[in-house]
Amino acid sequence: MTAAATADLKEMLAALREVRGDAVVVTTMAAEREWLKMSRHARDFFYMPSSMGQAPALGLGLALARPEVNVVVINGDGCMLMNLGSLVTIADAGPRNYRLIVVNNGVYEVTGKQPTAGAGRVDYAALARAAGFAVARRYEDVTDWRNDARWFMECPGPAFAEWVVRPTPSGSLHVIHPGPMHEQIRRLRESLGIAGTD
Amino acid sequence: MIGGEELVGWLERCGVTHLVWLPDSELGQWEGALVGSDQVRLIRACREGEAIAIAAGLWLGGAHPVVAIQCTGFFEAGDAIRNVVYDLGVPLFMLVGYRNYDARDRATGDSAPRFFEPILKAWKLPYRVIEPDDGIEAIAAFYEQLRAQNQAGVAALAERRL
Structure with a gap:
């Protein structure tokens, strides 16, 4: 992984949006910022404010609680590095309805594009495969991802996709706030048929 | 120390669906x-912060989880607890092993027991110390109290061994 990444995060997300169906989509960091601009679904969970690194674990809980619902977590590479052990936890629990995407842009985008440790060298799909994910693939091109996206959403999980993308230009980092967390939680739980504080 | 059968019987009676844990030598x-x-x-989680986030996701999905970790793991999980309890508002119930409980008020080679209750207070988390002789009823009563108030809290299980 030495050549400069060329894939565009927005295009990768747009291809996912076409096939998400009624899946729960948990987003963090760059993916959250861009997903907010293109999707407002009751089952979108914009994990903000977050505990950085915990989105894959939170999505695992959702997937285990609702095995009939597809759960997709879109995580940053910096977030993934904070909690690599969660790959093992997820594979051990083994939910077939769980899908984890790591956006590998090689930088901490929101803090000014400082490189992540191992940027350009870490193979996240290989890490997921070694941890025991049923499926783990790496995408550097939107066409390849678009061709696989529906299969990725339907294959028996836990499934993992690494998107190697270029960082978003600094002028396009405007963040839309997803609104109060308690409203997001209420919408999500209602969409899952959960009443009140049950 | 509460026995495994006793604990599981209580969890089942309460309708707990998942126990997310990283055990210490007593919880184990x-x-x-x-x-x-x-x-x-x-x-089974690999790190305690993860256990907290998994439990949050379980609750979001309508399940009824409980977390079991040691106090050293509670220290590690600080940011996840802050986020889950205060940002997300999850009424998370945690069973936390209070390592070397008898050494909490004196200087020993193990600093963990000295800091556990001060940190629980700093996080403003309701907690109750469960002495070895208290039995499962003490945990059950605290759990019911927290549930009635839709609140997160910690049952701190006094451990006499390191």
């Missing part, structure tokens, strides 16, 4: 009973 004695339960699924 529950393993056999937990694995044997057909009502409570045991989820």
